[in-house]
Amino acid sequence: MIKKGILLLILVGFFAVISSLIINFTGNEALNPMAKHYAENGPSEVGAANLVTAVVVTYRGLDTLGEITILFIAAAIIGFFLKAHNADADRPSRLRKTSEILETASTLLVPTIFMLGAYIFINGHLTPGGGFQGGAVMASGVMMIILARPTSKFNHKLLSVLESVSGVAFVILGVLGVVLASGFLNNSFLPLGELGSILSAGAIPIIYVSIGIKVGSELTGILDSLKEHQNEI
Amino acid sequence: MTQYFSLEFITMLTGFLLIIVGIWGMISQKNLIKIVIGFSLFDTGLNIVIVSLSHIKNSTAPIIDKAVDVSQAASKIADPVPQALVLTSIVIGLGVTALMLAYVLRLYREKKSLDINSYTDLKW
Numbered sequence: 001m002i003k004k005g006i007l008l009l010i011l012v013g014f015f016a017v018i019s020s021l022i023i024n025f026t027g028n029e030a031l032n033p034m035a036k037h038y039a040e041n042g043p044s045e046v047g048a049a050n051l052v053t054a055v056v057v058t059y060r061g062l063d064t065l066g067e068i069t070i071l072f073i074a075a076a077i078i079g080f081f082l083k084a085h086n087a088d089a090d091r092p093s094r095l096r097k098t099s100e101i102l103e104t105a106s107t108l109l110v111p112t113i114f115m116l117g118a119y120i121f122i123n124g125h126l127t128p129g130g131g132f133q134g135g136a137v138m139a140s141g142v143m144m145i146i147l148a149r150p151t152s153k154f155n156h157k158l159l160s161v162l163e164s165v166s167g168v169a170f171v172i173l174g175v176l177g178v179v180l181a182s183g184f185l186n187n188s189f190l191p192l193g194e195l196g197s198i199l200s201a202g203a204i205p206i207i208y209v210s211i212g213i214k215v216g217s218e219l220t221g222i223l224d225s226l227k228e229h230q231n232e233i
Numbered sequence: 234m235t236q237y238f239s240l241e242f243i244t245m246l247t248g249f250l251l252i253i254v255g256i257w258g259m260i261s262q263k264n265l266i267k268i269v270i271g272f273s274l275f276d277t278g279l280n281i282v283i284v285s286l287s288h289i290k291n292s293t294a295p296i297i298d299k300a301v302d303v304s305q306a307a308s309k310i311a312d313p314v315p316q317a318l319v320l321t322s323i324v325i326g327l328g329v330t331a332l333m334l335a336y337v338l339r340l341y342r343e344k345k346s347l348d349i350n351s352y353t354d355l356k357w
Binding site for chain 1: 239241242245246249253256257260261286288289290294295296297298303306307308310312313314316317318320321323324325327328329331332334335336338339
């Protein structure tokens with residue numbers, strides 16, 4: 001009882017601290033100077049129709065590199081922690097047999113889901129979406145494969161090759177920006193093209209494709225190591 | 234009074250309520266997986282609060298197309314910077330959540346228990 005009282009006190013206290021923030025919040029009337037700069041100069045400097053992509057990949061591309069690194073470290077630690085014992089690999093799975101509906105639906109849906117993921121990250125500079133979203137959609141296709149066929153094995157060598165190649169490609173494209181244009185991850189060393197067409201925005205589509213493949217393979221690795229663990233419990 | 238019915242105010246209030254639900258879940262629950270869910274709710278609430286700050290009155294998504302011309306972009310679009318930051322934050326939240334679930338699986342393998350009270354090694 002006394003614990004619940006303390007908990008309630010903490011929550012009410014927290015709400016009291018932030019309540020004045022909420023009550024006095026009136027919303028923004030206009031863009032702040034930095035956002036205004038991005039909105040006015042983004043289309044001509046970067047050439048991406050989606051300004052969020054311009055900010056993520058070019059203006060704050062270094063953040064994205066750090067983010068990818070964090071995701072990579074998380075995936076590596078999960079793989080290290082849940083390393084499957086080879087001795088247990090032959091033990092029959094105790095999972096229930098999957099239903100026929102799920103199995104049949106997965107053969108139909110998985111290629112479509114992969115195609116949607118690829119569409120999302122190829123069009124990242126034009127429409128809402130991008131490398132992370134596309135990669136996550138692809139990983140959801142992998143999730144469906146795991147649900148439909150729990151015994152299926154993934155090619156770990158292929159996954160790690162895909163992951164390393166796309167990660168190295170991202171860094172090389174960033175360094176090419178230093179050499180051929182004005183700074184790290186500057187996309188204007190390739191022609192910017194016409195605003196709103198698929199082959200525009202310089203290097204952004206290539207960078208987003210490599211981010212998409214990297215995120216997709218990393219999330220697949222995470223799902224796979226969480227799955228392999230299930231047979232051992 | 235009308236400000237309390239605006240989109241950004243409702244979004245921000247929802248975000249803070251989710252944060253409080255998340256704190257409640259992290260403090261009061263005994264099941265490790267429920268604690269992870271509480272953390273995830275906190276994370277989502279924080280993202281919603283940041284996105285609510287990006288909204289400008291009568292603005293649209295920061296994408297240049299037929300509806301938003303290049304010349305008038307600065308007066309028509311929402312702030313793209315918080316949205317980009319939330320994109321980063323969502324991915325990191327996903328990584329951290331997956332990491333915590335891996336720890337939970339590992340702990341379960343050691344002691345066959347998901348109750349937080351059975352892990353007293355670090356208790357003072």
